[in-house]
Amino acid sequence: MKFAYRFSNLLGAVYRRGNLSFSKDGDSVISPVGNRISVFDLKNNKSETLPVSTTKNITCVGLSPDGNLAILVDEDGAAVLVSLVTRAVLHHFHFHKPVSSVRFSPDGRKFIVTKDNVALMYHAPGRKREFNAFALDKSYYGPYDETTCIDWTDDSKCFVVGSKDMTTWVFGAERWANLVYYCLGGHKDVIVGCFFEQDSLDLYTVSQDGTLCVWECDTELEGLLTRAPRRQVGPQEKVKEVEEQEEVEEREEREDGEPRGEVIRGKADEPKQKEGSKMVRYKRLGKHFFNKEGDFNNLTAAAFHKKSHLLVTGFASGIFHLHELPEFNLIHSLSISDQRISSICINSPGDWIGFGCSGLGQLLVWEWQSESYVFKQQGHFNNMATLSYSPDGQYIATGGDDGKLKVWNTSSGLCFVTFTEHSSSVTGISFTSRGFVIVSASLDGTVRAFDLHRYRNFRTFTSPRPAQFSCLAVDGSGELVCAGAQDSFQVFLWSLQTGRLLEVLAGHEGPVSCLSFSPVRSVLASTSWDRTVRLWDMLDSWQTKEILRLTSDGLAVTYRPDGEELAVATLDGEISFWNPYTASQNGSIVGRHDLQMGRKETDKITAKQASKGKSFTSLCYSADGECMLAGGQSKFVCIYNIAEQILMKKFEISCNLSLDAMEEYLDRRKMTEFGSLALVDEGVGDGDTVALSLPGVRRGDMSSRHFKPEIRVSSLSFSPTGRSWAASSTEGLLVYSLDGALVFDPFDLDLDVTPGSVRRQLRRAEWAAAIVLAFRLNENALTREVLEAIPHDQISVVCSSLPDIYVEKLLHFLGSALESSGHLQFYLTWAQQLLTLHGQKLKNRSGAILPTIQSLQKSIQRHFEDLSKLCDWNIYSIQYAGALSRQKGMKRPAADSLSEEEEDEEEDTASMEEADMVI
Template sequence: MSNLKFECDCDLSKIHRPDAPSRKTFMKANYKFSNLCGTVYRQGNVVFTSDGNSILSPVGNRVSVFDLVSNKSYTLPFENRKNIAAIALSPDGNVLISVDEDGRALLVNFRRRAVLHHFNFKKPVNVVKFSPDGLFIAVTHDSHVQVWKTPNHLMREFAPFNLHRTYTGHHDEVFSIEWSPDSKCFITTSRDMTARLFTLDPVEGFRPKTFAGHRDVVVNAYFTSDSKMIYTVSRDGAVFTWKAKAKDEGSGEDSDSSVELTENIVANTRWGIARRSYFNQPGTKVVCTTFHAPSNMLVVGFSTGVFGLWEMPEFSNIHTLSISQEKISSVAINASGEWLAFGATKLGQLLVWEWKSESYILKQQGHYFDMNTLSYTADGQHVATGGDDGKVKVWNTTSGFCFITFSEHSAAVSAIEFAKQGQVLFSASLDGTVRAFDLIRYRNFRTFTSPSPVQFSSLAVDPSGEVIAAGSTDSFQIFMWSVQTGKLLDVLSGHEGPVSSLAFSPIGNVLASASWDKTVRVWNVFDRSRAVEPFQLGADVIALAFRPDGKELAASSLDGQIAFWDVALGKQTTLIEGRKDISGGRKADDRRSAANSSSGKCFNSLAYTADGSCLLAGGNSKYVVLYDVRDGVMIKKYQISQNLSLDGTEEFLDSRRVTEAGNLDLIDDRGDESDLEDRLDNTLPGAQRGDLSKRRYRQEARTKCVRFSPTGTSWAAASTEGLLLYALDEALTFDPFDLDMELTPATVRAAILRRESLTALIMAFRLNERPLIRQAYEATPRADIALVARQLPVVYLEKMLRFVADRLDPSGAAGVGGTRSPHLEFDLLWIRALLFAHGRYLRDRSTEYASAFRTVWRGLVDAEQNISKICNENTATLSFLIDQSKTRENAEKSTDSVAVEA
């Protein structure tokens, strides 16, 4: 890039001073929220996109999008104030509305993933529905229904939400809304066991019609595609089919109403029950339903985890299957009617089922209880997590999906570690076992136990992967085993409290252990000598970590301090007072403000960066802190969640919710619920872990484990919300031509004439005009290809690869006119130069560039096949010509011999 010159009004010398440390520090702290794994569904409704290829799922106060075709997932960057109760996506896929439990909504440009507006409906919302034409939004508002005009996502408006009309008539909470296909009417269902039909605009002589007769709450109601029938489904398993009543001779209707009937058929129809059908599922209740009008298929989810498909109006059962042990909370069907999506709140399951082939398209489930620990693989492509449910899950960091779950443990998993070499994962659990899992064959190939049963709370793996160590909470000992034989090698004693953390030195045979006895001990495990000099701290030690070079050790204690030691000299070098840094967030029962309450605030997990210059620390707080080790100063604070449904995220309590009886958020109001199953309380008093239906059911915002990726491009945190992934913000990649406003095709051609190949190529990519790109590409001298490829910014790498691949493969050359490039050797030189220059970058992002790689591979294979075909044809032609020449020579020789004889 040295041949590029730019003009800028700012003084660049102030930014690029060689003595300024801010640039390096800034790049280290430039991590942004990337994805949320470990949790796939919490509550609310799941929604398919209009093309049916992706599904939107509420995950706490965020929305995750699962692409079922490309097998990837991502989490939208915005957050609601509280857990999301309902979401809706416009028919054109441009506008997304997410509403939390309090009725506060976010209007989002879904394609650009940008929040456009905040709005408060002022009451809890059960359902949000766009009209089929996308012009209106219907929202439940307690016993009323509000219809709003859909805001324009392309304009900036001060008040985008305009209320069209408020509809009343129900006597209790409205549960569902369903629009008619022509968007002129909608039908609502309520807890008052009725359904009511409303028109969008007033119709002369029309009064809202009531559909009564059910004996339980009406869950949903649906129109057929021709609007001639309506189906209502109640919670007790009854399905009523409503049709137009036969006209009575004495009804008084005259022929003049025929004109009005054509305008709004649904509103002017006299509806009556034509058929009553029942699911006959004893001991179950209907929880959620959906209807696919083009195929007349009704999908029903029951409280026992069973779902069924019925063809209407005959009510013939097509399929019934049990897919979960808990009730199905939400169900959705895509536009083609092939894929069904189910969400189960209690288990955190998200399933996508193709009912015709009876196979799973997607089957994901997060940890049932809290996520305790995590570990990265050596290449940073996968993350393993362990939770209180005793399961070990391995997630792909790029796709966000869990691809293997190990459930051999019978108690909470307390620590997990990957072997530095090989595909082996180790896990320690409170069930008294340490297990080794093979990630090639996906099996538990080794189980390590102690002579007497103990609970293991910490784990460390030797750099060679041959020895593992685990610390116990009840015997205060450290056990070491051989991975090859499974035998117990040694038992290290000396601690006088539970062993909270273990770590092997990355370069040697040194093992460090932290304990609640306020000491850190460094063991030379392969030496005959057992003399250990403990490092003394002022409080119980909770976590420790070695610097990647093994020369420094960091340990955090219960008083919020982080101490650093020189391992070789055995002396303390630095001390960071971090209690004030991690403090923040006031719980609902706290007597002190967040600023004055720092008791219990400490770091329970530490992680060094790859170069050892920074330390990441997380604990019982909503913050994760990044420190500069050399200077002992805080670089940046990351807030893991802004979800007010979690305890400890608010800085100031709402005084309006604090009464004489205490905070209203802490009062158990389950006895006020209308339904019996919601009022029942079968839990043990005071249960805090192991049961999500505990009396004190508010979860706290906390981080139990933080780890840096070995590649240094990301870090992960095991938090209350799930597995949070933070990656370097690639949007800050410098592209000089973003600042140039005189970028025109004329300037590109002028750069080509001046033989500035790299400048012309980048400018052509910025304009994104294929003829200009082709001119700049073909004008590059053959000898300069390697140099230009090496200096090409990575932001254009994927475009360049695809462009060259399209020239090789005419089937993929959308803008080349479907003709193959005649410069085959030139194109091959470009591909080789790009792969040589950026091979390491592409290898680290192999999944991100998988589509471009496939395009290049297809182009190379196609070129090879065509060349081999031409060569085979040429070989046959040459063989024919050689044979003909030989035949002619033989004929001439015979002619000459005859002439000589004559």
């Protein structure tokens, strides 16, 4: 069993907060998801979450013009410089305060960071390695309140900054003689967006109250004059000026804790006219107002495409407008949701618009010309409660506290269907053995079956009396569905075919917490808070076969894939292993200390004391049955070796400090003489008075509720192929997989086993020997080279002479190679010959070979689905073309009659031309 599992992808969350960005080519959307970022490829319909994380939730993303670098800034101002090419972290930096926006200059040489009321300009990291990749160039002061947005001119000569004090400031990136700074007013609310016109200093500013101001500049970009050299001053005057500047900078460094570079200070009054130069001036050409529906429909996000003069604005009601500037012509207005639009971005060609809604966790890409969705994804609104792999490992079904059931494609990482029939939290979910039906249980008192062919709910199972179902299980044949109730302490059994209630299993004296069917026999295991595990025989009148006594309340139960062992997690933090045939205990693992529970902010006891009451709530066997995955109310997932009963590895599923219960010790800076700040009531007193927010108070309304979600793992599942496992957590659906390309794992290595010797055997046409040497070296690229060099007519001969130990290795390689290779017939011939010639021997080792066979089945099934759709489309297109050609032949005049042979020939030619055109 390998333990080189690495973070592969994050499903179930597509957008949390922060700004969206399009890639340079405009085909991908970069979205912040918690403390990670995901890249959604819209052309290939795939998603990828980078293996890079920050310490807290990401609030700002700055993308370089060439698309190779990204700056990620979290809530506290900690920044990470990431290479989007190598997916590696290049540099860490801390701005010491929350950052509102980050923006690279169009030439890629500088970038602006705004925090509080200051704009900091840094030199952008270059190709050469530097100890400090963030070198401060200038500091710009002007606004009196926090800054909100930035925009650059196309030639990177100037930039504009919007602020919460309702002013907009234009600064020169260099110290121009006729433009150092310029302040614009005219708004009555917070500036949401400020945008330069293409190749111009003309401006558009948008405020939160739905007002657009159009500003015209009397100077072109070419009219900016370089600053003349500074005049020579006397020694005493120079010393005095330097001392005053150093004193100001030293005071600012003490306040902010970082160097200031060159400081430029702006004033709200008009800049003074200098001799010999005409200063840049602005005048307002127009003021436009958006149609508002209600007093609370604030403008929350805006984006502007300079080439097409397209302005996109989003509102708190979920409505967005498209206007053409500067005429302010409304193109169209649509509503995408009933939640606030948090972020808007436009791709470089200007045909796709990306929208992010943090309230729903929704990401949309809209093509405004055809008025259609290019991409529409949404995660679970609340916590993800349960998950299940399909039998072939292609899909993952998840259920959440929002009552939704979603099905995700593991290869693309996207959700392709959402079922919303449940009205309460989904507590259990399972695929049937064939993989075309999903069964789910919910606290709303129903168990529902969904068809993945027609995407509909075709069965609904209910109990005679209303009950809240807390767990679910489906037997191996897919005929029986059972669900456990947490209020009536009973297990209900239905027939999937007829939908009728077959039996009510009573006997438990506490809420039923988990159910599991044996993979090889018709035996159901149920565990409960009454400290027992009951085994029910489905063939013998559903009677209790055995009762296993536990030391504490049972929380989770699962069978080993071969059905020879039963694992139970209990409330005291132990995992016990039982023989279901003899009802004897084989061993146990004390895992309470492996959970390493963190301390919540509101806890009054230490994390060490709190962990004594924690336990594992989810168990899962590996595909080969040798190891056990366990997770609970902790940021760790533990993997144990069952035979040795030892901890093999711990996976940290998150390092996001924005979640609660992440740190073992409380921060001493948050401790006061009254206790922790999290426990101190911020109210005005003991009375019933309501604390109203006052003017100038930045912390907001004290009556609003803020909470930090607690980190926990609610469900675990191993892929049937054994190559990956998934965990549903507070962060989303985390997928960990084996990265075989980075692991050198030779088999029976010798001095003679080299790539040169493998190729030498190929030249000698010793095919079987070349395959054996390639597998002993265990490099995928070399194995693929050897297999594809073997002639097609020699496959059966090579398979018959292959040693038994390499048959399983070759089958495993075929399953992984089929996922990406285009040589379908070639590799399918290899699989057919191996299974035909060695099928009986493989059958004797069915337990160990099962993950390999399922991996091969997953690859074949995916290609079958893709090719069947393509073939059906081609057949229908050819039939359509043939019908068109026959219709044209019937309309031909009788005078143009041809011979039958000529007509048939002409009809076939027309049919093929039509078919080529349609296909």
